[in-house]
Amino acid sequence: MAHVIIGAGPAGVIAAENLRKVAPAAAISIVGDEEGPPYSRMAIPYLLTGQIDEAGTFLRKHADHFSQRNIDLVHDRVDAVDSEASQVRLAGGSTLAYETLLIATGSRPIPPPIPGIELDGVHPCWTLEDARNVARLATKGSRVVLLGAGFIGCIILESLALRGVDLTVIEMERHVVPRMLNEVPARLIEKWCAGKGVRILTATRATAINRGGSAAGLEVTLDNGETLPADLVIAATGVRPNIGFLEGSGIDTDQGVLVDRRMRSNVSNVFAAGDVAQGVDFSTGNYSVHAIQPTAADHGRVAALNMAGRDMEYQGSVIMNVLATLGLVSSSFGMWNGAEGGDAAELVEADRYRYLRLQFEDDVLVGSTSLGLTQHVGVLRGLIQGRVRLGRWKDRLVADPTRIMEAYLAATRAIGANRRIL
Amino acid sequence: MLRSLKLEPEKCTGCLQCEMACSYEQEGVFNPAKSRIKVFTFHHEGVFAPYTCTQCDEAWCMHACPVDAIVVNAATGSKDVLNDVCVGCKVCTIACPFGTVNYNQDTGKVIKCDLCGGDPACAKACPTEAITYVDADQTGLERMRAYAAQSAQISPGS
Known part of the structure; x- marks a missing residue:
């Protein structure tokens, strides 16, 4: 088998690694149009502060990481996909044939429509x-x-x-x-x-x-x-999926490349993952672009397994973000703005720069936003993505939204021995 | 034989010796706020429940890390944060559905349980054996993980 991956960001790299695990003999190529080893855009803020150097942004730290796994890194740009012939056309004019193709081309910044935006500086x-x-x-x-x-x-x-x-x-x-x-x-x-x-x-x-x-x-x-x-x-006025090169390819796009729960496009041997993919949103069931790292990682893995012929369905991605603004940490998960017919619990401590809002649908958490919360914040994902029935813990969370860990432990019996006593 | 932390809330008295031991071992201070294991209090039920990372196979934190700063410790099976590689982006703290990776504002890095390299200080400090470090197959850990995964429905799959 020959698997071709377009894009050397997290989705493409994770897909290549997962492919290699399940397809030891397959040919795997990643085509990327930037110089140097695959790197993380997410690390750039820390490069700018001097906390890390450029090598600190690399997705994988060992120079021979890809060659060791027999993953071919091709430095070139894909100009077009011919989905009928199952080949991609490279900027140099040559072509690359594939049996399965993964589009993981990410997104690009959209310049705002302001006169002078093209100036030096x-x-x-x-x-x-x-x-x-x-x-x-x-x-x-x-x-x-x-x-x-x-x-x-x-x-x-x-x-x-x-x-x-x-x-x-x-x-x-x-x-x-x-x-x-x-x-x-x-x-x-x-x-x-x-x-x-x-x-x-x-x-x-x-x-x-x-x-x-x-x-x-x-x-x-x-x-x-x-x-x-x-x-x-x-x-920094917004980014959009890199799908321009797919025009005329026969691959369906909307905001991004439309993919099903197997990350498969309308063309059966073409898949998409990461920022460029418009896949199932866990919360709404709609097709959305979730340009976030955890979704790229999930997409990359699910796409790889399906590309290798293993049947793997994805539950859909939960949108989630965490941000630090001059040291003030904020996060949001899922339907952070609330669900139709749902209700909310809110804690506001403005003088301490603390805020927590939980969005419920019946007794299930469906979204949240927080400010100043750095401990156990991930459990919000667990509660949302687990569709955990909170039962009596719903009222307790309404009374005190900070008790998210206790609610999780009690409602999921996460500690094996505690089902008798919680 | 891999070992793991066995947590038994019914034996926990809420004394917080584990949190003190953890913060001292890992951060050099006696400060429960810096502990990687946490005792949760259930007033209604009169129960204290110690909880920390189960070193889950899915390793959401590790797979979500954009700079490869979380790695599997081959000796213990724990997922360890490499401090010099972590940039402090905090994506693992939202990716971990168990809420057991936390951001340390003092260092600008994330912290999680690493089983103290195979000799966990919390277990040694616990006076009531509510936290013990035992063979993984004795802890019901696999069952516990399976239950958590099933109830949480967070593994991709149909």
């Missing part, structure tokens, strides 16, 4: 190459305007602040991380950041970027009438 912060550009310009005291305070913007925000830049953040929505948190914890994050000297302007748009009067400077014009001088503008 305006960068996304997505690839290692981007990170090098940002690091070069984001030096101590330099003026940085960050466009976008979503999840990615907020993670970069912390790195930039730690680099000692003079930072202003522009978010067009009413509050920060609008697709992860509701307004109460989001406002607390804004207040926390303001207290640490980071200026965040919400409900504000950049309308133009111009070359300023000074030599290398830029000027960012805002819709509130302000003009901000900048040595660096970072665009």
